[in-house]
Amino acid sequence: xxxxxxxxxxLRPYQVTGAAFLAGRTRAGxxxxxxxxxxxxxxxxxxxxxxxxxxVVCPAVARYHWAREVQRWFDQDADIKVVTSKLxxxxxxxxxVIVSHDLLVSADTHTALLGESWDLLVIDEAHFLKSRGAKRxxxxxxxxxxxxxxxxxxxAKRVWVLTGTPAPxxxxxxxxxxxxxxxxxIPGVNGTPMGENEFISQYCRTAATPWGLQVQGSKNMGAxxxxxxxxxxxxxKKNVLTDLPAVTVGALPISLKRADGQGMNxxxxxxxxxxxxxxxxxxxxxxxxxxxxxxxxxxLATYRRHTGLLKLPVCLEWLKTEMGxxxxxxxxxxxxxxxxxxxxxxxxxxxxxxxDGRDSARDRDNAEQKFTHDPRCKLFVGQITAxxxxxxLTVASDVVFFEADWTxxxxxxxxSRAHRFTQxxxxxxxxxxxxxxxxxxxxxxxxxKTRELTQLFN
Numbered sequence: 332x333x334x335x336x337x338x339x340x341x342l343r344p345y346q347v348t349g350a351a352f353l354a355g356r357t358r359a360g361x362x363x364x365x366x367x368x369x370x371x372x373x374x375x376x377x378x379x380x381x382x383x384x385x386x387v388v389c390p391a392v393a394r395y396h397w398a399r400e401v402q403r404w405f406d407q408d409a410d411i412k413v414v415t416s417k418l419x420x421x422x423x424x425x426x427x428v429i430v431s432h433d434l435l436v437s438a439d440t441h442t443a444l445l446g447e448s449w450d451l452l453v454i455d456e457a458h459f460l461k462s463r464g465a466k467r468x469x470x471x472x473x474x475x476x477x478x479x480x481x482x483x484x485x486x487a488k489r490v491w492v493l494t495g496t497p498a499p500x501x502x503x504x505x506x507x508x509x510x511x512x513x514x515x516x517i518p519g520v521n522g523t524p525m526g527e528n529e530f531i532s533q534y535c536r537t538a539a540t541p542w543g544l545q546v547q548g549s550k551n552m553g554a555x556x557x558x559x560x561x562x563x564x565x566x567x568k569k570n571v572l573t574d575l576p577a578v579t580v581g582a583l584p585i586s587l588k589r590a591d592g593q594g595m596n597x598x599x600x601x602x603x604x605x606x607x608x609x610x611x612x613x614x615x616x617x618x619x620x621x622x623x624x625x626x627x628x629x630x631l632a633t634y635r636r637h638t639g640l641l642k643l644p645v646c647l648e649w650l651k652t653e654m655g656x657x658x659x660x661x662x663x664x665x666x667x668x669x670x671x672x673x674x675x676x677x678x679x680x681x682x683x684x685x686x687d688g689r690d691s692a693r694d695r696d697n698a699e700q701k702f703t704h705d706p707r708c709k710l711f712v713g714q715i716t717a718x719x720x721x722x723x724l725t726v727a728s729d730v731v732f733f734e735a736d737w738t739x740x741x742x743x744x745x746x747s748r749a750h751r752f753t754q755x756x757x758x759x760x761x762x763x764x765x766x767x768x769x770x771x772x773x774x775x776x777x778x779x780k781t782r783e784l785t786q787l788f789n
Contacts (some may be wrong), residue, residue, distance in 0.1 A: 333504045343752065345571040346372045346432065347655055354379035358577040360563035365495035366751030367566060368732045370397065373453055373491060374404035382450040382487065388483075389455035391431040392686065393721030398418070401427055402511055415692060418443040419583070431692070432459050436466040437482075440513035441593040445486055452487035456720050457494040458538045460739075461504035463527055472511035477524075484511060491764050497563070499740035502528070502534040502549035505559075513562040542626055547618065548586065568750065578750050578758045582774045584766035585649050596768055598641060603632040611767050617776035624773065638770055639670040645678050646733045646763045651715045653729075654681060654709065660727035662711045664718070674712045674733065682707045686722075687714035690788070695722075702726065719745035728756040735762055739777050 343351065346368055352496035353359050353376035353518040363370050377385060387397050394413050401409050405427075418440040424447060434440050452471075454460065460468040463476055473482030484490045490512060500708045506527050509517050514524035531537065534555050578726040599605050604627060611623045624631065654661055661681075665671050668687060675683050682705070684698040699722045702711045711724055730749050734743050750758045764771040 337443055342371060342375060342487075343368075345566055346375075347640035349564060349566070350379060352376075353491050356491075356562075358491075358562070360492045360494075360497065360508065360512075361370075362494060362497045362563050363566045364565070365566070365747030366568065367495075367571065368752050369493045369495075370400045370455075371404045373493060374400060376491070378405055380451070382436075382489070384447065384449050385428070385451045385453065386447075386449045386483075386487070387429045387453045387455065388432060388435055389429065390459070390664060390716060391433060391692050392695045393455060394429050394431060394692045395499050396699075396721055397429045398437060401429075406454070413692075416441065421446075428551070428688055432456075432467045433532075435470050441470050442479070443485070445481060446552065449484065449487040452478045452484055453488045453492065454466055454490070454492045455494075457492035457508065458496050458499050458504065460507055461499065462493075468507055470703040472507060474556075476507045476510040476527075477514075478511055488521075496740040496744060497565075498549070501546050502552065503531040503546050504553075505534075505774055509559070509562075513559070516558040516562060540622075540626075545622065547622065555578060572752055578746065578760060580746070580760045581762070582771070583761040584763055584771060585645050585763050599634055599637060601677060602629045602637060605634055606650050608634065620773065621737065628737065636667050636669070639665065639667050640673075642646050642733065642763065642765055642770070643670055643766065644672050646731075647674065647691045648729065649763065650674075654678075658709075659729060660709050660711070662713065662727050662730045662749055664713050664715050664730070664732050664734070664742075666715055666736065667716075669713060670733060671712055674710075677713075678710050680707040683710035683712050684708055685712040685714075686718040688717045690717070699724070711747065712747075715745045717750070722748055723751055723753065724748040725751050725754040726752065728758045730758060730760040732760070732762045735774060737773075737777070742777065775785060 345450050349361060349363065351371040353361060353373060361372060363369050389397055389492060398413050401411055410426040412428050414428060414430040417434060420439050422443050424443070427446070430440065430444070454471060460469055460471055468476070471483050472478060473480045473485070478485040483497040489698040490507055492512070509526055517530055519525040519529055525533070531546060532552050534549060535546045536550050537544050537548050596609070607627070608631060611620055615623060640763055650661070650663065661672055665674065668689065671685055671687050675685050684701050686695045686698050690698070698711070701708050702724065703726050711727065713719070719741055727749055730746055732742065746760050762774050764774045
């Protein structure tokens with residue numbers, strides 16, 4: 332039986348409830364708010380059901396985090412294999428295997444894992460499987476999301492999915508999980524589970540656009556939550572962590588004489604689709620503007636990168652002033668490598684560490700540990716998509732966005748690296764913008780949309 336170096340009362344009461352919820356179900360979703368400790372709840376539940384063969388699928392950045400947590404909460408002497416490269420067709424696997432979503436889609440790795448029978452399959456950051464056509468979704472749920480064919484979930488006695496943002500954009504993104512793991516919640520008109528189109532018609536707001544029918548939001552949420560009762564458990568920070576300080580989130584317009592919003596707009600006007608975006612910012616609703624950004628992301632990529640670079644000198648000057656007046660640690664998020672490199676280079680006096688898509692899983696783990704434990708390391712610089720999940724940065728309570736993701740839930744995930752259950756201070760998050768720029772308009776739209784998304788499972 333697994334042993335733990337922690338007493339059983341180390342879990343908070345709501346976490347004990349969460350572990351019991353998972354242990355009582357063969358198929359379940361733990362959708363707790365970001366930062367509430369889904370990993371320890373899952374591992375304690377695994378002990379409760381005496382799981383021996385466990386497969387954890389998680390983001391690459393979280394692989395070593397999961398290995399440490401297995402030793403802490405499940406078994407300090409556990410036989411663990413952290414998969415860091417493609418598996419051979421007949422590998423020697425440990426009792427507990429931890430693999431990233433990206434490596435899972437390798438044909439040899441997928442075949443090797445299908446050759447085992449698992450007591451428990453854990454899908455961390457399960458919103459990565461929201462798209463039916465994605466390779467990783469097919470690898471776990473099968474090509475039809477019904478556990479047929481080469482579906483890894485069919486090889487496990489229990490499947491538990493974990494995420495703080497189960498539907499990052501709209502309710503339609505729940506279909507893959509429900510069809511595969513809880514089809515009784517979505518009966519269709521002919522008695523079989525709803526297909527994806529039928530589900531979207533029932534629970535999503537759609538509109539005809541020049542790019543075809545697009546989902547613009549959710550509907551009938553009360554009815555869907557009722558049908559999902561028994562499958563998922565979700566708690567919010569504000570409800571279960573009454574002692575967790577609040578988050579203050581706001582946009583902070585900054586400017587200098589040599590770099591202000593109007594000047595930024597003028598410089599950016601030379602880039603492709605700049606005029607198109609300027610017109611969209613003036614005429615579209617906030618929802619329409621965000622839809623425009625996502626639909627034209629490829630065409631706006633150069634524009635977006637130069638926005639970050641134009642803001643960078645002003646943001647750096649603000650950050651140096653802010654950090655120079657305190658001994659506190661800071662977290663800065665950005666998107667583009669050039670912006671991240673500029674921050675690291677110009678803030679060298681604060682001994683920064685960084686995590687972005689160029690770093691190995693080991694390098695990412697080392698960066699997290701250094702920021703947490705080295706008092707000289709005052710600055711963490713993270714790429715939102717690479718460092719926005721599965722790490723804990725509660726040693727800091729000041730979060731700054733030099734650049735923001737156009738998907739609001741990604742910014743929320745990043746912010747939650749600091750606002751977690753081990754945080755003891757109020758978290759202040761600031762989105763830096765150049766006043767009167769198009770970037771300023773976009774930030775306001777992202778803020779409003781983030782609030783709307785929190786209502787889906789609130």
